[in-house]
Amino acid sequence: MNSAREQDFRYLIKMNKSDKIFIAGASGMVGSAIIRNLVKKGYDNFIGSTRTRVLEEQKNMPLKLTRIDLLNQDAVNRFFSNEKPDYVFLAAARVGGIHANNTYPANFIHDNLVIQSNIINAAWKNRVKRLLFLGSSCIYPKNAPQPMKEEHLLTGLLEPTNEPYAIAKIAGIKMCESYNRQYNTQFIAVMPTNLYGPNDNFDFETSHVLPALIRKFHEAKLSKAKEVTIWGTGSPRREFLHVDDMTDACQHVMNLSDAKVEKHLTNYPSPCFINVGTGKDCTIKELAMTIKEQVGFQGNLVFDTSKPDGTPQKLLDVSRLDSLGWRAHILLRDGVKDAYEWFVSSF
Ligand code: GFB
Numbered sequence: 001m002n003s004a005r006e007q008d009f010r011y012l013i014k015m016n017k018s019d020k021i022f023i024a025g026a027s028g029m030v031g032s033a034i035i036r037n038l039v040k041k042g043y044d045n046f047i048g049s050t051r052t053r054v055l056e057e058q059k060n061m062p063l064k065l066t067r068i069d070l071l072n073q074d075a076v077n078r079f080f081s082n083e084k085p086d087y088v089f090l091a092a093a094r095v096g097g098i099h100a101n102n103t104y105p106a107n108f109i110h111d112n113l114v115i116q117s118n119i120i121n122a123a124w125k126n127r128v129k130r131l132l133f134l135g136s137s138c139i140y141p142k143n144a145p146q147p148m149k150e151e152h153l154l155t156g157l158l159e160p161t162n163e164p165y166a167i168a169k170i171a172g173i174k175m176c177e178s179y180n181r182q183y184n185t186q187f188i189a190v191m192p193t194n195l196y197g198p199n200d201n202f203d204f205e206t207s208h209v210l211p212a213l214i215r216k217f218h219e220a221k222l223s224k225a226k227e228v229t230i231w232g233t234g235s236p237r238r239e240f241l242h243v244d245d246m247t248d249a250c251q252h253v254m255n256l257s258d259a260k261v262e263k264h265l266t267n268y269p270s271p272c273f274i275n276v277g278t279g280k281d282c283t284i285k286e287l288a289m290t291i292k293e294q295v296g297f298q299g300n301l302v303f304d305t306s307k308p309d310g311t312p313q314k315l316l317d318v319s320r321l322d323s324l325g326w327r328a329h330i331l332l333r334d335g336v337k338d339a340y341e342w343f344v345s346s347f
Contacts, residue, residue: 037251
């Protein structure tokens with residue numbers, strides 16, 4: 001017997017297999033996972049933008065890749081006018097961990113504001129049926145009540161280490177909301193917690209904590225090092241969502257019926273964005289111990305407190321997405337195992 005949700009006649013699958021789907025940022029960790037997820041579900045009409053590499057895994061996929069400069073408004077407008085996508089996953093962004101955000105604030109605010117503005121405006125001009133804008137849990141105040149609800153947005157000062165990036169993502173949310181109000185578009189912003197998984201960035205200087213520690217422990221194991229350095233005190237708490245869960249949530253939201261979207265996600269002044277997370281967090285030290293065990297490193301942890309901790313906690317309240325029929329299912333231990341296996345097979 002189906003649950004009440006599945007029986008809801010409005011719970012219709014929105015995206016047809018023949019619709020043209022544009023993934024901005026197709027070679028990134030999230031963009032490539034969205035394509036993987038949708039190909040598995042039988043979709044085969046994709047066009048993707050990439051600034052850099054062509055992924056080995058995508059060479060045999062039904063995907064047309066274009067090297068469009070998303071920072072160039074004319075190029076983006078020409079692209080949309082020529083390709084006329086039906087659905088857009090806006091997964092292109094300049095992203096990075098705490099050190100990258102702290103070191104390149106101008107790049108983070110400029111590039112993200114320009115990329116999202118170009119794509120959101122072109123999506124409206126070309127009557128895209130639905131656009132999904134990917135933000136980040138760093139949009140919430142540094143000392144927001146935990147777990148953080150969508151209504152906590154703009155209720156306090158942001159975390160200084162990533163304020164420029166957060167401001168850009170908040171502007172993206174407000175652009176979606178404003179176009180929905182003025183032009184009756186369906187532009188939805190999804191706010192994921194810290195993501196990890198295949199095709200992540202493992203560069204020590206610019207990566208997030210989870211991939212950085214996978215690489216640190218792996219290299220320490222191979223070199224038989226006695227210790228691994230963890231930045232900060234190890235006491236901040238973080239929530240981690242595997243990118244395959246994230247893309248499943250993105251597809252779920254993109255397939256919600258118009259009735260559900262208009263009632264729950266674009267009905268201003270209710271927030272037009274939605275948290276995506278597991279609803280569980282751990283300390284950085286607990287994460288390090290999980291990765292240490294998974295990698296099989298036998299040495300010690302050393303904490304470098306000259307490095308910033310960043311925000312003390314940023315656990316998302318996921319009850320809205322749960323009420324719309326989705327919850328995460330990849331456990332951190334299993335997700336770390338998958339990410340480590342991908343790393344070992346790729347480097
Ligand atoms: O993942 P992360 O760089 O970013 O750092 P945030 C999370 C925590 O892990 C911080 C600690 O307390 C770091 O000090 N950490 C320990 C490390 N060892 C390491 C390491 O080797 N590398 C890194 N990178 N961290 C980001 C925002 O904040 O969250 C982004 O800056 C984005 O804009 C992202 O929002 C989701 O979780 O602190």
